[in-house]
Each structure stands twice: as structure tokens, then as C-alpha cells.
Amino acid sequence: MSDLQSPTSAAAGKATDDAPTTSTAGANAPSAPTGTGRSFLPQSTLPRHLVVLVLSAVLAVVLLEVSSPYQNSQIATLSYYAIAAGGLTVLTGMNGQISLGHGALMAAGAYTTALFLDADEPLPLPVILLAAIVVATVVGALVGVAAARLHGPYLAGATLALAVGLPGLAIYFHDIFGGEQGMRVRAPQAPDAFESFVQTVSGNNASSTKWLAYVGVICLLITYFFLANLVRSRIGRTWRAVRDQEVAAELAGINLGAWRVLAFVVSAAAAGLAGGVLAIVVRLAAPSGFTLVLSLALLTAIVIGGLGSLLGALLGSALLVFLPPFVTNLGSDFGLNGTEAAQLAPFVYGVVLIVAMIFAPAGFVGTIRLRRMTAKARRGSAAQAKAAGANGG
Amino acid sequence: MDYFVNVTITGLTQGIIYSAFALALVLIWRSTRIVNFAQGSMAAATTFIALALIQAGQSYWVALVVALVSGFVLGALVERVIIRPVEGGPELNAVIVTLGLFVAIQALIAIIFGSSFQSFPTPFGVRGFQVGGSTIPLTPTSLYVIGSVLITMALLVALFRFTRVGLAMRASAFSQEVARLLGVKVGGMLTLGWGLAAVVGSLSGLLIAGGGFVYPAYMDSLIVFGFVAAIIGGLDSPVGAIVGGLILGLALSYVNGYVERGSALVSVAALVILIVVLLVRPGGLFSSTTARRA
Amino acid sequence: MTAIAAATVASTLAACGGGDDGSSSSAEGGGENEASDIGVTEDSIKLGAHYPLTGVAAPGYSEIPTGVQAYFDCLNKEGGVYGRDIEFIFKDDAYNPSQTSQVTNELVLEEEIFAMMSGLGTPTHSAVVDFLNDEGVPDLFVSSGSLLWGENPEEYPMSFGWQTDYLSEGKIIGEYIANEFPDAKVGLFLQDDDFGQDGEEGIRQYLDDQIVAAERYVPGNTNVGPQIAALQAAGADFVVGFNVPSYTALSQLTALQLGYDPQWFYSNVGSDPNLVGGLLNRFSEGKVSDAALLDGALTTGYLPTVDMTDNPWIQEFSRIWDECGGEGELSNYRVYGMSQAYTMTQALQAAGQNPTREGLVEAVEAVGAEWEGPVFAPFRYSEDSHLGTSGMTIERIVGNGSEEVQPVRTTDIGDAPIEEFDKEPATPPANGIPDEEAYEG
Structure with missing residues (x-):
């Protein structure tokens, strides 16, 4: 089992170009139904995911009603990071393409949402978010086609330029997009049904912050349901084939370029939705909200969480949202002033990234899966040895 | 005509700094096949060390030497301690490690040196030369910048071409196993490579700082444009880094100077140039290897 | 809302027994302090602000909150407003509107401030002006001369400018x-x-x-x-x-x-x-x-500058800075901060012993134009305009100071003409602390 871990650290050498097959969570997630009937969830994919969806929805409502308004706003922030991270982990984990530019795709979704909400009689929210998805998908298709021929650092460089370049367009066309100041977004009002829902469930007040948190969580659940089904389907398997064995896949008749573009498009759609939710939650679509830092943060979140795993994307996003204030408060308690404490958070985050990559390169989810599989294999081989021993006498 | 000369000179001066940074990235890529996203903040860290020395009364030149030496030490240390464990693994992990370094070092600079804008001096004047009645944007400082980068590049070429150490480094980059068989200490060569690259990076950080403001994130735009320049030239090629940097510097300067409200379009222009180059040659302008399949 | 009601009931019951009045700096002594609104307790009022403490706009502007803080520290030493200490919480937004949105969220939802004062920056504050007004948080004396927070009180009833637009x-x-x-x-x-x-x-x-x-x-x-x-x-x-x-x-x-x-x-x-x-x-x-x-x-x-050592306001602010300030010298940015804090004190006094958010805003609208302070020309606060001071001098910079080349002239937005202004500048009150009457709306 030792080759599933990254190579021993004694040997100095180059990083490989190979797709991250061994030490990622994605490689270890089976696409067929799990063999033993141990879990209480149904066997086949769709009903299984539906049950998980319903359970998660209930859990989310409980969480939202129990937490304070400020925590509600944090959950709203978490939701748009997690939506984008989910798309990105599918792209990078399942299909092996590294993108440093998903912040720009989020910007496309956010600006679309801002433009639509700017009208005097705005369209209903689901329609607007759908428009955001469509616009981001189109941009993603363009980028995906250009990127399909690129590998590794060249793809990274192109997407990096995208991340930095696209917000520049918003500044140039400042009459439409508001320039550096950005476009203010009037948050959509909650429907009356929402107020009665919240009153019946918990008796809390239905503030606009809470409504935005619900919008974010609903979008998150829908996105993850969709992505999870995609990952376990034939499409997911084809993506992994393209990632792992290009030549064999092509011999099997798979058009590499088309499938790569599809992966890019799916992740772009997720990023567009995330951008739309961001515009509504932050109440602003401005170039300063889509810096390079955002794209890099998404990438680090999915790798720490576990590449290819949606749960990993969610955990990585949670780390991104909840670690900084935790560290900042810790810093203030230790006597640092406001600005210094604020800098402590990125420092700790950077250190966490380094340490995680050296000691747990499969990310959180991946490392847990590896441990479980190792334990199972050990039990399995111990049982075999016993059986062999018993047989052999 | 005047204006054109001004814009061109500005472009060349800016471009040569991009070239220096791109060169540092190429050096690291050739030896370890890792893109070092932390190059910029490592350079910023050494610049702040230099600034602290200058504010304590030392001369610019002493501070420069100390900054370059500390850059070497920092680069070697980073390779040995942090990068070595992830070198053989998937490249994404190495990317994340360098990103983590980037974030952590920048935050550390802010904690230790503060986040405020500080002026960084230059040992030469900042007034443009007078040529035939009008002033061109070439200052003594820009001559110093161009000169330093050219000298550094010449030194590196000399190192790689004409010394045994340089030969050993090129061998380690080309084929590790064979180099080991020939008795080259590959690990040591990699560390040396990172150290040298860090020195070049530190130099570019100091050059861009002189006569301007420094703050913890001041290298961020250089990181982006330096990386783009390296990719345009081809990550495998030092010549490509230089050419890519100059092309990028000139092109961006023309956009800035001739397009209405061009300063907003600079990053878009970089993106367009990059896409155009990569569509024609997916490995960069000077790439030598054709695409490899698994 | 239920939390506020509970707090008010509880503190009223508690206050029924004791006889604490406000102390020296309030006009009348009768009545007790209550927790009359979010961010107000019996002995403190919480104010919030956002400034660029880092980033490209930090030089200069990052000093403003130190001035505000120094003024409030000295004010609290003298008994505060109606016996309440002013607690001033400010956060960094790095002149980045997206970050302004985030820290304002924290200030309003987590810190539960009573009011925001002195939020700095045109691109930054414009990102949060909708949120503040929607949440009913008073947004006083924005550190920016944009028309957005003064031209249209119907759209942004809670926001007020302060400096000349x-x-x-x-x-x-x-x-x-x-x-x-x-x-x-x-x-x-x-x-x-x-x-x-x-x-x-x-x-x-x-x-x-x-x-x-x-x-x-x-x-x-x-x-x-x-x-x-x-x-x-x-x-x-x-x-x-x-x-x-x-x-x-x-x-x-x-x-x-x-x-x-x-x-x-x-x-x-x-x-x-x-x-x-x-x-x-x-x-x-x-x-x-x-x-x-x-x-x-x-x-x-539109304010005196630190090189005017004869100006009584500068002398008063120097004393305050020496007593209650932090590191460094008194600078024009700190004078700006202290002047804003002075106006804020006037507003809190006018809001009465048990201020509410609505009451604070009403008071500023009704009597703000009458206040005198370090600014050269009066504020224009009224039902129709929430714009700040209306006049400016023209100065020429000489060394580290300046000399006046044109005296104060006042004007207003739109086509309003520019006029001379000859009122005498106000002198600072004792201790640098104003004494405004409560506005009975």
C-alpha cells in the first residue's frame, strides 16, 4: 500500500507532470455502488443522493435557525465559496486541469446578476441566477476551448492571466460596470412565505441576512446534488479516463478535447452561480472582490479538503471562511493590535497549506479515505493469512 | 515622435524587470519543474530587510549586498526544508506549497515590518535626462536597472556555460539519474539552483522598489506579469524569459500610452498576448520539446 | 427586536431601584440611563467605523481613527455623554469595497454597533450605504465628500456627510x-x-x-x-x-x-x-x-491645520492629543478625526439621555445646522439635505504649512452661487467638550 502515499522524501527530484492519480481523494472514490451493504443508504446512486440531499437540507435549516445573524452571514459566505470550490474540484480532481482563474468566472456571474438586478422591475431571482450561470458557462466554454491544448503550468499561467485580466474589462467599461467602484446590488426581498416558514420553524425573525443565507444554502445543495450525480455517472468515468490514460482513452474513441471542455464548462457554470450568490450576499460586484487571491484561495481550499471530493470542497471552504476570524480573535486575545492580528490569519493559513501538503498530501478527505482503505486492507490480508495458515495447518 | 520614444523607453525599462523575474522562475522550473509562486514574496522579504538596514543608517550598496545574500540563503533553505518533501509528487501539491509560502511570507512581512507604504530610495537620480530640449523618461535609475539586469544575465550565462558547477547544474536538470551516476550531487545542485534563482528574484524586487513605494504586496503585479512573460517565452528557455519580458513590457507600455484609458486595459492586453502566443505555440515561443503524451 | 425589548424591560426594572443620573457633562440631570437601542447600554454607547489601515490609501487616512479615539478617550475621562462611555470600534478595509462590505457586516451584525460614524472612502462606503440604510443603522459624518450621502435624504435617510462635498x-x-x-x-x-x-x-x-x-x-x-x-x-x-x-x-x-x-x-x-x-x-x-x-x-x-499654532482649536486639540493620544505628533488627519468626534459628541448630546437610532438621526437633521465647531462654515443638515459643511478657503502650501490666499467662501450643490462668508470662527468650549441641549422631537 505504500506506493499510494507520495514518494519518500529522501529522494530529491522534480515534480512530475503526471495527473494526480495516486494521492487524491478522487482516485479513491468508487464510481460503482459500494460492494458491501454496510451503510444504511440505498445502493444505487440517485436514491442515495436524494436521501443525502434531504438529510442535508434538514441539517442546514437547523443550523441556520440555531445560529446568530452574524453566523448566518458567515454561512452565506461559505455557500458561495463552496459552490465554486465544488465545480473546481470536479475540474481539477476528476479531469486533472489546474485553473487559477475561477475567480474571473465568478466575476462574470456576479456582474450578470448585478446588471439584471439593476433593472427597475427585476426578474425573479431563479431566472437571474440562471442567467448568471449561462453567461459564465459561455465564458467558460471559450476559455475551455483555448485551454484544451494546454497542460500543467501553461494552463495555470493562462488561467492566471484570465483571473487578472477579466476584472480589468469591468474597469474599462466603467459606464456599464461601474469601474473600480463596482455595481451596488440591492439584495432581493424575501417572499412572504419565507417569513411564515421561519416563524413556524423557530420563531426567529426573518431578516434579510437570514434570507440571503437560505438562498446560498439552497443553491449549494442543488449544485452539489447535480455535481455528485455527474461524478458517479458515465461522464465522471470518462473524465477520469481522460485524466489518467490519455492514449488509451483516445484509442477507445473518446475525444479528449471535447471532454476537457465539458469539464471546464461544468466548473464554470458552478463558478457563475457562486458569483451570482456572491453578488447578492456581498451586495456589491466590484473588481476588488475578484482578485487573484480569490482564485488562489479556491484552489488551496479544494486541495486541502481533498481533491475530487465534494465533501472536501465543502470542508476546504469552511476552513477558508472560519479560520481567519478564529485566528484574528486569537491574535487580539494575545495582545496584537487590530492590523497585526488581521495579518496573523493569512500567515496561519499559509503555514497550514505547507504543512498539509507535506504531511497529508491527499487532503483531509483523501487522507481519511486512505487510512480507512489501509485499515481494511490490513484486516483483509490478516484474515487471508489466518485462513491460509489455518488451511496450511 | 517624442512621445513614441518616451513610451518605448518606459516599456523597455519595465520589460527588463519582467525579464529578470521571469528568469528566476525559469531557473527554478528547469531544475525542479516547479513553478515557484513564492518567488515574489521571497523577493519582497529581502527588500524589506534591505529597507530596514537603510533606515538604520547603512548605505544602499551594503543593503543591496545583504539583500542578495539573504535571498540566496532563503532560496536554498526553502528548497531544502519545504520543497524537498514534495518534489517527487504530483505537481499540484508543489503548487499549493509555493502558494502557501507566498501567503505566509507576505503576511509575515506585514507583521514584522508593518503594512504601511514606505519609500525605498535609489542611489541615483530620479530626474529624466534632457535630450535635445525635452526630457525623456530615462533616468539615471533606469540606466542602473537595465545595467544590473544585463550584468546578472551575463554572469548567469557565464556560470552555466563555462564553469563545472554550471555544467553539473545543467546535467542535474536534464537527467537526474545519469547525473547521479556521474557523481554529481543532484540534491546539492537543486538547492544551489533555488538559491541562485532567489538571488535573481531579490535583485528584481530591489530594482523595481528603487525610487518608489514598497509595501508587503508590492511585488504582486510583478509576479503575474513575470509569470506571463516566462510562459510567453517558454518555461524551459532562459532566452525566452528575456524575450518574453521585453515583449510584454513594450506591448503593455504601448497599450498604456496609445489606447484611450489604456491603463485599465493593461491586464487584458497581457491576457490577449498570452492566449495568442499559446494558441500558436502551446509551449511558449522558444519551447523546444514538442507536446508529450502519457 | 425581542432581545432589545427584553433588555429594555430588564434594565428599566433594574434602574427603578437606583437613582443614577447622568453626570456632569449633560444638560439636565433628571431621569435614568436605559439600554434604549442596539449598541446602547446604561453606561456605554458603541460606535463603529471602517478605514483603510493598510493598502494604497492608508498613508494619512490611517491616522484619522487615532484622532477620533483620542478625543473620545478624553471625553470619557470627563464623564462621556450622559454618563456613558463612548466605545469606538474601527476595522480595516484596505480601501477595498468588498472588504468594506465584510467588515461592515461584522460591525453591524456581530459587534452590534449603535451607529456608524466616519466611514472612510467614496468607493468603499458606497458599497455599504444601502446595507446601513436598510438595516436602519445611523451612518453619520461619512469621511468623504461624495454627494451620495447627503444629496437625497429620501433615498438614504440614515446617512449624513460631514466635510465639504x-x-x-x-x-x-x-x-x-x-x-x-x-x-x-x-x-x-x-x-x-x-x-x-x-x-x-x-x-x-x-x-x-x-x-x-x-x-x-x-x-x-x-x-x-x-x-x-x-x-x-x-x-x-x-x-x-x-x-x-x-x-x-x-x-x-x-x-x-x-x-x-x-x-x-x-x-x-x-x-x-x-x-x-x-x-x-x-x-x-x-x-x-x-x-x-x-x-x-x-x-x-475647511478646518484649521496644525501649523496654525495660534488657532484656539489647534491648541485645544494639541492638549487633547498630549493627554489622551497615542504615538506620534498631532497631524492634520488627527485634527480631522477629532473634529468629527466633536461633531459626533454634539449629535449624541442632542439625541437625548436615552438615544434611539431614529432619534439620533432626527436630532442631527433638526439642529445640526446650528452647531458650531472647528469647521469654518456651518453644516447644511435639514430635511432636504444631509450634506456637511459648505465652505472652503484656498491655501498655498509653504513648507510644512500653508498661507491663506482666499478667505472662506460658501456654496451648495447644483447651480447655487458662491458667496462670501463673514461669520466669526467659533471658539472651543472648556475642555474641548461641547454642551448641546437634547432635542425634543
Whole structure:
């Protein structure tokens, strides 16, 4: 089992170009139904995911009603990071393409949402978010086609330029997009049904912050349901084939370029939705909200969480949202002033990234899966040895 | 005509700094096949060390030497301690490690040196030369910048071409196993490579700082444009880094100077140039290897 | 809301027993302190603000909250307002509107401030003005001259400006140049947002045919070479800049590199000679020294500056800074902060012993225009306008200080004419603490 871990650290050498097959969570997630009937969830994919969806929805409502308004706003922030991270982990984990530019795709979704909400009689929210998805998908298709021929650092460089370049367009066309100041977004009002829902469930007040948190969580659940089904389907398997064995896949008749573009498009759609939710939650679509830092943060979140795993994307996003204030408060308690404490958070985050990559390169989810599989294999081989021993006498 | 000369000179001066940074990235890529996203903040860290020395009364030149030496030490240390464990693994992990370094070092600079804008001096004047009645944007400082980068590049070429150490480094980059068989200490060569690259990076950080403001994130735009320049030239090629940097510097300067409200379009222009180059040659302008399949 | 009601009931019951009045600094002594609204307890009021403590706008502006804090510390020592301590919480937004949105969220939802005061920046504060007004949080004395927080009280009833708005400033500048420099070819160096836009609109009302170029910069991109070169190429011999202080330094430096030497006029927010001189000082190992570049530049003023050592307000603020301030010297930015804190104290006093958010806003609207303070001209607060002070002087920078070249003139937005202003400047009260009566709405 030792080759599933990254190579021993004694040997100095180059990083490989190979797709991250061994030490990622994605490689270890089976696409067929799990063999033993141990879990209480149904066997086949769709009903299984539906049950998980319903359970998660209930859990989310409980969480939202129990937490304070400020925590509600944090959950709203978490939701748009997690939506984008989910798309990105599918792209990078399942299909092996590294993108440093998903912040720009989020910007496309956010600006679309801002433009639509700017009208005097705005369209209903689901329609607007759908428009955001469509616009981001189109941009993603363009980028995906250009990127399909690129590998590794060249793809990274192109997407990096995208991340930095696209917000520049918003500044140039400042009459439409508001320039550096950005476009203010009037948050959509909650429907009356929402107020009665919240009153019946918990008796809390239905503030606009809470409504935005619900919008974010609903979008998150829908996105993850969709992505999870995609990952376990034939499409997911084809993506992994393209990632792992290009030549064999092509011999099997798979058009590499088309499938790569599809992966890019799916992740772009997720990023567009995330951008739309961001515009509504932050109440602003401005170039300063889509810096390079955002794209890099998404990438680090999915790798720490576990590449290819949606749960990993969610955990990585949670780390991104909840670690900084935790560290900042810790810093203030230790006597640092406001600005210094604020800098402590990125420092700790950077250190966490380094340490995680050296000691747990499969990310959180991946490392847990590896441990479980190792334990199972050990039990399995111990049982075999016993059986062999018993047989052999 | 005047204006054109001004814009061109500005472009060349800016471009040569991009070239220096791109060169540092190429050096690291050739030896370890890792893109070092932390190059910029490592350079910023050494610049702040230099600034602290200058504010304590030392001369610019002493501070420069100390900054370059500390850059070497920092680069070697980073390779040995942090990068070595992830070198053989998937490249994404190495990317994340360098990103983590980037974030952590920048935050550390802010904690230790503060986040405020500080002026960084230059040992030469900042007034443009007078040529035939009008002033061109070439200052003594820009001559110093161009000169330093050219000298550094010449030194590196000399190192790689004409010394045994340089030969050993090129061998380690080309084929590790064979180099080991020939008795080259590959690990040591990699560390040396990172150290040298860090020195070049530190130099570019100091050059861009002189006569301007420094703050913890001041290298961020250089990181982006330096990386783009390296990719345009081809990550495998030092010549490509230089050419890519100059092309990028000139092109961006023309956009800035001739397009209405061009300063907003600079990053878009970089993106367009990059896409155009990569569509024609997916490995960069000077790439030598054709695409490899698994 | 239920939490507030519970708190009010509980504290009223608790206060029924005791007989605590407010202490020395309030007008009447009768009645007890209650927790009358979010962010108000019996002995404290919580105020919040956002400033660029890091980033490109931090030079200068990051000192403003230290001034506010020093004033409130001295005020609290003297008993605060109606016996309540003022708790002032400010957070960094790095002049980044997305971050402003985040820290304002924290201030309103997590810290539960009573009111925001002095939120700094046009692009930054415009990102949160909707949120503050929707949540019913008073948004007083925004540190920006944009028209957004004063022109239309129906749209933003909770927001109030404080300093002279950029449009009026542009008008005063334009009139001055048209009168004194009728042959000048004027170029504009503007921040690419409402700040620059409002200033430009004001100037063009008086100077439209003299303007030969208008260049814009985006805060964050520190290369202003193209803009300055364009101004030079257009032949401008007089440049008016609506920019933040670091861009004053950058424009000076770039002009030096290009050998360009027009007459400079910097709007008030970007012109502090100490700060700019300090930034410029170190560039070529002292060859470019303190403010030498800025000498002779023109600017505007609506507050006394630290070089006016005879001015009674400056003397009072110096005393306050010595007693309650932190590191460093009293600077014009700290004077600005203290002056805002002075106005805030007037507002809290006028809001009465048990202030509510609505009551605070009503009080400012009703009596704010009568208040006297360090600002040269009165505020314009009324039902129809939430704009701040209306007048400015024109000053010429000399060394680290300035000399007046045109006395206070006042104007208003739109077509309002520019008029002379001859009221005597107010003198500071004892201890530098105002004494306003509670407004009975």
C-alpha cells in the first residue's frame, strides 16, 4: 500500500507532470455502488443522493435557525465559496486541469446578476441566477476551448492571466460596470412565505441576512446534488479516463478535447452561480472582490479538503471562511493590535497549506479515505493469512 | 515622435524587470519543474530587510549586498526544508506549497515590518535626462536597472556555460539519474539552483522598489506579469524569459500610452498576448520539446 | 427586536431601584440611563467605523481613527455623554469595497454597533450605504465628500456627510482659477470613481473652456506615468488633482521624472504637506527633500491645520492629543478625526439621555445646522439635505504649512452661487467638550 502515499522524501527530484492519480481523494472514490451493504443508504446512486440531499437540507435549516445573524452571514459566505470550490474540484480532481482563474468566472456571474438586478422591475431571482450561470458557462466554454491544448503550468499561467485580466474589462467599461467602484446590488426581498416558514420553524425573525443565507444554502445543495450525480455517472468515468490514460482513452474513441471542455464548462457554470450568490450576499460586484487571491484561495481550499471530493470542497471552504476570524480573535486575545492580528490569519493559513501538503498530501478527505482503505486492507490480508495458515495447518 | 520614444523607453525599462523575474522562475522550473509562486514574496522579504538596514543608517550598496545574500540563503533553505518533501509528487501539491509560502511570507512581512507604504530610495537620480530640449523618461535609475539586469544575465550565462558547477547544474536538470551516476550531487545542485534563482528574484524586487513605494504586496503585479512573460517565452528557455519580458513590457507600455484609458486595459492586453502566443505555440515561443503524451 | 425589548424591560426594572443620573457633562440631570437601542447600554454607547489601515490609501487616512479615539478617550475621562462611555470600534478595509462590505457586516451584525460614524472612502462606503440604510443603522459624518450621502435624504435617510462635498469644492476651485488664472490651460488628474467625477463636475461649471485634458487613475495601479505624460502632452500648465495622498506623491514623482512642472492644485483630501513630503523624502536618499516639490502648490481648507499654532482649536486639540493620544505628533488627519468626534459628541448630546437610532438621526437633521465647531462654515443638515459643511478657503502650501490666499467662501450643490462668508470662527468650549441641549422631537 505504500506506493499510494507520495514518494519518500529522501529522494530529491522534480515534480512530475503526471495527473494526480495516486494521492487524491478522487482516485479513491468508487464510481460503482459500494460492494458491501454496510451503510444504511440505498445502493444505487440517485436514491442515495436524494436521501443525502434531504438529510442535508434538514441539517442546514437547523443550523441556520440555531445560529446568530452574524453566523448566518458567515454561512452565506461559505455557500458561495463552496459552490465554486465544488465545480473546481470536479475540474481539477476528476479531469486533472489546474485553473487559477475561477475567480474571473465568478466575476462574470456576479456582474450578470448585478446588471439584471439593476433593472427597475427585476426578474425573479431563479431566472437571474440562471442567467448568471449561462453567461459564465459561455465564458467558460471559450476559455475551455483555448485551454484544451494546454497542460500543467501553461494552463495555470493562462488561467492566471484570465483571473487578472477579466476584472480589468469591468474597469474599462466603467459606464456599464461601474469601474473600480463596482455595481451596488440591492439584495432581493424575501417572499412572504419565507417569513411564515421561519416563524413556524423557530420563531426567529426573518431578516434579510437570514434570507440571503437560505438562498446560498439552497443553491449549494442543488449544485452539489447535480455535481455528485455527474461524478458517479458515465461522464465522471470518462473524465477520469481522460485524466489518467490519455492514449488509451483516445484509442477507445473518446475525444479528449471535447471532454476537457465539458469539464471546464461544468466548473464554470458552478463558478457563475457562486458569483451570482456572491453578488447578492456581498451586495456589491466590484473588481476588488475578484482578485487573484480569490482564485488562489479556491484552489488551496479544494486541495486541502481533498481533491475530487465534494465533501472536501465543502470542508476546504469552511476552513477558508472560519479560520481567519478564529485566528484574528486569537491574535487580539494575545495582545496584537487590530492590523497585526488581521495579518496573523493569512500567515496561519499559509503555514497550514505547507504543512498539509507535506504531511497529508491527499487532503483531509483523501487522507481519511486512505487510512480507512489501509485499515481494511490490513484486516483483509490478516484474515487471508489466518485462513491460509489455518488451511496450511 | 517624442512621445513614441518616451513610451518605448518606459516599456523597455519595465520589460527588463519582467525579464529578470521571469528568469528566476525559469531557473527554478528547469531544475525542479516547479513553478515557484513564492518567488515574489521571497523577493519582497529581502527588500524589506534591505529597507530596514537603510533606515538604520547603512548605505544602499551594503543593503543591496545583504539583500542578495539573504535571498540566496532563503532560496536554498526553502528548497531544502519545504520543497524537498514534495518534489517527487504530483505537481499540484508543489503548487499549493509555493502558494502557501507566498501567503505566509507576505503576511509575515506585514507583521514584522508593518503594512504601511514606505519609500525605498535609489542611489541615483530620479530626474529624466534632457535630450535635445525635452526630457525623456530615462533616468539615471533606469540606466542602473537595465545595467544590473544585463550584468546578472551575463554572469548567469557565464556560470552555466563555462564553469563545472554550471555544467553539473545543467546535467542535474536534464537527467537526474545519469547525473547521479556521474557523481554529481543532484540534491546539492537543486538547492544551489533555488538559491541562485532567489538571488535573481531579490535583485528584481530591489530594482523595481528603487525610487518608489514598497509595501508587503508590492511585488504582486510583478509576479503575474513575470509569470506571463516566462510562459510567453517558454518555461524551459532562459532566452525566452528575456524575450518574453521585453515583449510584454513594450506591448503593455504601448497599450498604456496609445489606447484611450489604456491603463485599465493593461491586464487584458497581457491576457490577449498570452492566449495568442499559446494558441500558436502551446509551449511558449522558444519551447523546444514538442507536446508529450502519457 | 425581542432581545432589545427584553433588555429594555430588564434594565428599566433594574434602574427603578437606583437613582443614577447622568453626570456632569449633560444638560439636565433628571431621569435614568436605559439600554434604549442596539449598541446602547446604561453606561456605554458603541460606535463603529471602517478605514483603510493598510493598502494604497492608508498613508494619512490611517491616522484619522487615532484622532477620533483620542478625543473620545478624553471625553470619557470627563464623564462621556450622559454618563456613558463612548466605545469606538474601527476595522480595516484596505480601501477595498468588498472588504468594506465584510467588515461592515461584522460591525453591524456581530459587534452590534449603535451607529456608524466616519466611514472612510467614496468607493468603499458606497458599497455599504444601502446595507446601513436598510438595516436602519445611523451612518453619520461619512469621511468623504461624495454627494451620495447627503444629496437625497429620501433615498438614504440614515446617512449624513460631514466635510465639504467634492462638487462644491470643485466649484470653489473652478471659480478661483477662472478669476486668478484666466489664461491657464488646465489639466485634471482624477480618481476614477464618484470622488473624481463629482470634483470634475464642479470644476467644469466654471472652467469648462479652459480644460485641455482629464486623466483618470485607478487606486491600486501605482504607475501613473501614462496619465502624467498625457497631461504634459496636452500642454496643461495648471493641473488640478482630486486624488488620495499617495497619488499626490506619485504624481509629483512622475512629473519629476518627466521634467514636467505645472502649477499644481490638490484637493483637500490629498494635500497634507507633512505626509506627502515624508513620502517623497526618501526617494533619492534625501535628494528630494521634505515637501520641496509641493511648495507653491495650492489647496483648499475647511478646518484649521496644525501649523496654525495660534488657532484656539489647534491648541485645544494639541492638549487633547498630549493627554489622551497615542504615538506620534498631532497631524492634520488627527485634527480631522477629532473634529468629527466633536461633531459626533454634539449629535449624541442632542439625541437625548436615552438615544434611539431614529432619534439620533432626527436630532442631527433638526439642529445640526446650528452647531458650531472647528469647521469654518456651518453644516447644511435639514430635511432636504444631509450634506456637511459648505465652505472652503484656498491655501498655498509653504513648507510644512500653508498661507491663506482666499478667505472662506460658501456654496451648495447644483447651480447655487458662491458667496462670501463673514461669520466669526467659533471658539472651543472648556475642555474641548461641547454642551448641546437634547432635542425634543
